[in-house]
Amino acid sequence: MAEALLQAEHLNVSVEDKQILFDIGLNIAPGETHVLMGPNGAGKSTLGYALMGSPRYKTTGSLLFKGEEIVGLPADQRAKKGMFLSFQEPLEVPGLSLESFLRSAVSERTGVKVRPWEFRKQMRKVMELLEISPEKAERGLNVGFSGGEKKKAEILQMLLFRPDLAILDETDSGLDVDAVRLVAEGIRTYQQEAGGALLIITHSTRILDPLRIDRTHIMVDGSLVYEGDASLVAKVNESGYDEFIAMKKA
């Protein structure tokens, strides 16, 4: 087995003294794609937030990224080490244009000031791939974006930042058929051309179809109860989570 990119051991996560995630163990090797499934309220999004370093959650246990302990590290440092989280509900920042935000984030991550016109060329190419209209770059970050446009803008960020691990939290929820196709194409580009690793939190299989899936995890009530290969996704879609819920109770 290749050396892990992300390795969680005995990870416990709580918010305001209420424990939400229990004894999580997770291994993601470079370039691997993992899918995280589970019933509503199982704690899947919490895991995404906690891995990214949200200050709302208190985390104990061990979390190694590229062999380095990152528990307690703030989100910006985790991002700089190569992590990315696509938000289920991306935040709006009025007055901060998408383009200038992307440019300062890229400069911040690489430590190199990018030339505005070169950056614009690069950004426009990715926007074209995702069919995001160019005038959106001038708009405030996510301000006035439809649900689908927000998700596409998250994928745009992922493709420009080129993280080593991208956590996608319900990126396909609330999207129409066209948007799903474009988002899936963006993820496929990241997976196959950039060789990036993925942890995809999802309910449905719509964005998974064009992707190679290495592992599938099932979460119930804050615990990872079962792990399998790509075929597990189809199985869940056929028979739901009952079997896994029973597993948790047992």
Added chain:
Amino acid sequence: MKEKTQVEAIDRSVYDIRDAETGNWKVDAGLTEEIIEQISDEKNDPDWMRAFRLHCLSVYRSLRVPDWGPSIEGLDMDHIVTYVRRGKRMSNTWEEVPQDIKDTFERLGIPEAERKSLAGVGAQYDSELVYHNVREEVAAQGVIYTDLESAMRGPYADMIREHFMKLVPPTDHKFAALHGAVWSGGSFVYVPKNVEVAIPLQSYFRLNAKGAGQFEHTLIIVDEGASLHFIEGCSAPKYNVANLHAGCVELFVGKNAKLRYSTIENWSKNMYNLNTKRAIVEEGARMEWVSGSFGSHVSYLYPMTILKGDRSQMEFTGITFAGEGQNLDTGAKVVHQGSDTSSYVNTKSISKSGGISTFRSSVVVTENARRAKSAVSCESLMLDDQSRSDTIPAMDIRSGDADIGHEAQIGRISDEAVFYLMSRGISEEDARAMIVSGFADNVSKELPLEYAVEMNNLIRLEMKGTVG
């Protein structure tokens, strides 16, 4: 990881350099007939002005200090020196300006701005203009840009007498009366009919003397069909005694004319800024205000627009940033007199470290103003729990067909938004500064570029050390 740093105030080092007060001629502190006479002698006032000053002093004595706004108890008029002048008279070349004063304005970037992007510059140091110059091609268009004192003795003497403190009469409030009594310096601008001044004129006001007051008077007349952008900037070094600024701005916008008046006010935090600005707008004309208030200990500032003519318009865009020890009471007033007039007021206020920011708006629509339209929007951002932000709207609508809107919002920086930006690799401090700058963006967009940059730098400096 989160390092709590305490930054007392922004890095004001550029503004805070004090010049030695050698060679100054000044009147005694306080207010007496003798002092007023002395100022009149010093300025060689025409008789009507001398009489007007003395009249203003009696009005001043008869009026009470306002009791509805921030406290101005720390301001003791018996200790304010109302007139301070360096030995030299005004120059129109930089070479003739005394070296230390020149250095001050060089540091503030005034001569550089003049070379690059201005049609004319006035620079006032304490009570008197030290420099005034207007580009030849602009002067050739018939544009007058000079100090009021010399204009009062020149071919525009009657025009000045006709307009001076007619829009803001001394009876308006106590500090307008004070201004009338001791005013000194400021600018007179006249733009003749149908002349468009393509690039802005700028006046910069610097108050250096400790415990002094600055009372400059700005009188701008934009004749029919003409247009002008006027910029004013102000700053002062910080002292531990009160300084006072009670300037007065009177703007006359002729039929179908257009005037934009931009201000970046960055007084030091011992300043009482009790400033009065007013514009009267004729038929089909347009008045635009852009106002950034960052400095001073206490401010009372509510630029007023009288939409006198039919189809006249006004737009006010403002931002106020109140930090520690600051109580900034700002706003805008508009009176709709003509029909089909419109006003649009859009302000943002930010308060932090116990700063208090109050926004007052007043919209008056008179009986005869048909189909008046007015929209007022005020958004406030509070950066911590110690700070305060209030919105006080007033409306007096006397016509039946007015279309009036008012919106106010008070918010905080959302932790979720900070985390969102941090998850992209941006530090917490930068994330907060980005959110605040974004909040102020629609105002900075209206400012001339170098001021927009300065405003963003001020925000960035103010945001330093707020991560706790």
